[in-house]
Amino acid sequence: MNIKSQKDFFCGLMFMAVGGAFAWGASTYNVGTGARMGPGYFPLMLGVLLAIIGAAITFAALVVETEGGGKIGKIAWKPLIFIILANVVFGILLAGLPAIKFPAFGMIVAIYALTFIASMAEAGWKLKTTFILATVLAVGSYIAFVLALKLQFPVWPSFITG
Amino acid sequence: MDLIANLSLGFGVAFTPINLMYAFFGCVLGTLIGVLPGIGPVATIAMLLPATYALPPVSALIMLAGIYYGSQYGGSTTAILVNLPGESSSVVTCIDGYQMARKGRAGPALAAAGLGSFFAGSVGTLIIAAFAPPLTELAFKFGPAEYFALMVLGLIGAVVLASGSLLKAVGMIVLGLLLGLIGTDVNSGVARFSFDVPELTDGIGFVVIAMGVFGYGEIISNLSQPEHEREVFTASVTGLFPTKQDFKDMAPAVLRGTALGSALGILPGGGALLSAFAAYTLEKKIKGRPGEVPFGQGNIRGVAAPESANNAGSQTSFIPLLTLGIPPNAVMALMVGAMTIHNIQPGPQVMTSNPELFWGLIASMWIGNAMLVILNLPLIGIWIKLLTIPYRLLFPAIVLFCAIGVYSTNNNTWDIWMVAIFGVIGYVFIKLGAEPAPLLLGFILGPMMEENLRRALLLSRGDWSVFVTRPLSAGLLAAGALLLVIVLLPAVKNKREEAFVED
Numbered sequence: 266m267n268i269k270s271q272k273d274f275f276c277g278l279m280f281m282a283v284g285g286a287f288a289w290g291a292s293t294y295n296v297g298t299g300a301r302m303g304p305g306y307f308p309l310m311l312g313v314l315l316a317i318i319g320a321a322i323t324f325a326a327l328v329v330e331t332e333g334g335g336k337i338g339k340i341a342w343k344p345l346i347f348i349i350l351a352n353v354v355f356g357i358l359l360a361g362l363p364a365i366k367f368p369a370f371g372m373i374v375a376i377y378a379l380t381f382i383a384s385m386a387e388a389g390w391k392l393k394t395t396f397i398l399a400t401v402l403a404v405g406s407y408i409a410f411v412l413a414l415k416l417q418f419p420v421w422p423s424f425i426t427g
Numbered sequence: 428m429d430l431i432a433n434l435s436l437g438f439g440v441a442f443t444p445i446n447l448m449y450a451f452f453g454c455v456l457g458t459l460i461g462v463l464p465g466i467g468p469v470a471t472i473a474m475l476l477p478a479t480y481a482l483p484p485v486s487a488l489i490m491l492a493g494i495y496y497g498s499q500y501g502g503s504t505t506a507i508l509v510n511l512p513g514e515s516s517s518v519v520t521c522i523d524g525y526q527m528a529r530k531g532r533a534g535p536a537l538a539a540a541g542l543g544s545f546f547a548g549s550v551g552t553l554i555i556a557a558f559a560p561p562l563t564e565l566a567f568k569f570g571p572a573e574y575f576a577l578m579v580l581g582l583i584g585a586v587v588l589a590s591g592s593l594l595k596a597v598g599m600i601v602l603g604l605l606l607g608l609i610g611t612d613v614n615s616g617v618a619r620f621s622f623d624v625p626e627l628t629d630g631i632g633f634v635v636i637a638m639g640v641f642g643y644g645e646i647i648s649n650l651s652q653p654e655h656e657r658e659v660f661t662a663s664v665t666g667l668f669p670t671k672q673d674f675k676d677m678a679p680a681v682l683r684g685t686a687l688g689s690a691l692g693i694l695p696g697g698g699a700l701l702s703a704f705a706a707y708t709l710e711k712k713i714k715g716r717p718g719e720v721p722f723g724q725g726n727i728r729g730v731a732a733p734e735s736a737n738n739a740g741s742q743t744s745f746i747p748l749l750t751l752g753i754p755p756n757a758v759m760a761l762m763v764g765a766m767t768i769h770n771i772q773p774g775p776q777v778m779t780s781n782p783e784l785f786w787g788l789i790a791s792m793w794i795g796n797a798m799l800v801i802l803n804l805p806l807i808g809i810w811i812k813l814l815t816i817p818y819r820l821l822f823p824a825i826v827l828f829c830a831i832g833v834y835s836t837n838n839n840t841w842d843i844w845m846v847a848i849f850g851v852i853g854y855v856f857i858k859l860g861a862e863p864a865p866l867l868l869g870f871i872l873g874p875m876m877e878e879n880l881r882r883a884l885l886l887s888r889g890d891w892s893v894f895v896t897r898p899l900s901a902g903l904l905a906a907g908a909l910l911l912v913i914v915l916l917p918a919v920k921n922k923r924e925e926a927f928v929e930d
Contacts (some may be wrong), residue, residue: 272859276861299889299890299891300885304617318597318598322595337859339651344646376827386822410835
């Protein structure tokens with residue numbers, strides 16, 4: 266049997282897996298009855314429903330002819346990794362990781378790091394432009410978020426400000 | 428007249444300097460993100476939600492509302508000048524708007540979009556003011572069964588709006604509902620699906636989902652495609668004013684677009700996108716004067732009607748939110764979040780308990796629309812310049828604002844890790860062709876639906892027939908079923924697929 270639509274096939278599998286997981290998880294809570302629903306009732310219902318929908322989508326993906334085969338196509342690893350990494354590094358630098366005693370470097374350092382890592386997601390990024398962009402963003406964010414909106418951020422590294 | 432007294436209360440609130448400032452700020456920002464392709468109102472509102480903590484609730488909502496309808500104005504500029512929809516609701520504007528620009532008539536096209544939008548926005552505001560009070564009365568008659576039925580109808584509406592496969596959209600809704608249930612169950616105090624992570628017992632923040640899926644997911648997907656060559660018609664925007672003949676052509680189209688958009692905006696699942704599509708389809712069916720430019724080659728009606736409709740629709744989609752507390756689309760779902768941040772329970776009681784908020788918001792919409800006309804027509808040059816900013820300078824800024832916004836919701840890095848996870852999930856959704864908008868709606872409605880289902884069945888002692896024996900609830904469910912049947916009819920199904928293929 267051939268997969269007629271790759272996208273739908275895997276989408277259906279995803280729904281089945283997630284629905285099944287939720288239904289299984291829900292069944293470990295008190296399900297109760299219609300009149301007295303326990304915490305497991307509604308999620309169990311929805312989980313089963315999602316699994317059924319997933320099964321139907323997967324089945325259709327095997328049977329119904331789709332134009333071009335509904336190919337998923339290449340995964341854009343480079344943007345995916347750099348964008349997510351930029352975000353995670355920002356979080357670590359901004360507030361530190363107390364679990365491994367990594368100090369907080371504060372917002373300014375974190376913004377420079379984020380801008381550089383995110384820019385690398387695209388081919389042909391330039392050091393100078395990125396540096397200017399990071400500076401503009403750092404100054405702008407400081408004015409907008411810290412001075413104007415008075416949000417609570419660690420701005421400078423904790424080992425400098427104490 | 429109550430209406431006049433109410434509106435004057437509203438204008439009193441909206442005309443205070445601080446609220447005028449926030450309305451203006453919202454409109455500018457809305458136009459900005461509307462003009463820029465690749466960032467939409469959902470991600471922007473999600474980013475700014477945390478920043479509104481410090482504001483008074485009225486100002487916060489006025490600003491966020493301004494972003495939404497402002498983006499409808501801005502989106503048309505990009506559609507006309509660059510042939511790229513700045514906003515998804517401007518997809519159909521591209522068809523005729525861009526052709527007009529190529530023929531050197533970008534000015535009249537922009538004017539038609541701007542003036543049509545202003546007219547539609549004003550009418551939409553009046554409709555909210557006139558229809559909200561009676562609908563609120565009706566809402567007080569709603570019991571849990573009716574609320575549950577209404578949410579089902581709303582979710583079905585969201586499916587119709589989704590452009591891909593119906594079944595997948597239903598799946599995304601159910602997935603959203605399930606994600607919404609994560610966290611402590613209010614009735615039993617059981618922490619569901621939290622894996623003993625303390626942060627998860629509070630549930631997943633909707634800001635996290637919105638930013639991860641709509642912000643990061645989209646950026647990753649945008650970057651994986653080569654940047655479009657943007658051909659911007661900057662030089663040709665001269666002679667902004669339409670000719671007399673243009674006015675004659677566009678006036679009825681604006682009226683039709685406004686009427687259709689207002690009606691579709693109120694429908695659950697409706698809003699700007701659906702309205703624009705419907706209006707363009709209707710306009711194509713209506714015969715114009717002889718010798719008119721055909722559709723698809725720069726017909727001014729093809730710009731005026733959908734632009735009026737998307738603005739009217741974005742205004743009237745506030746009605747279900749303000750009267751029933753039920754969000755009809757993803758942006759309104761975020762507005763629910765904004766209201767809860769400020770301890771306002773969305774629903775029929777808002778009008779009586781916070782009249783200055785309710786009427787102030789409505790009045791500010793009209794003021795905002797007036798500001799937008801000024802922002803978008805005489806100052807069009809500034810926005811055109813913005814179009815020349817390359818994406819490579821924009822996306823790091825968007826990533827940054829997402830990260831800062833997400834951190835400041837709880838001042839906790841946990842949310843930053845969560846948004847990273849949802850960024851990956853969002854990209855997976857895009858790759859699998861599953862639309863995320865229904866998911867966000869389901870996510871917001873999940874806990875509400877469960878609550879009302881429980882209450883309804885508790886009252887009926889577990890008898891499910893309560894949903895069909897109560898007339899209001901039965902009517903709502905019947906409407907939902909009818910909507911599903913209509914969409915599944917072969918003739919409509921093909922039309923629907925055709926309509927979405929056009930983009």
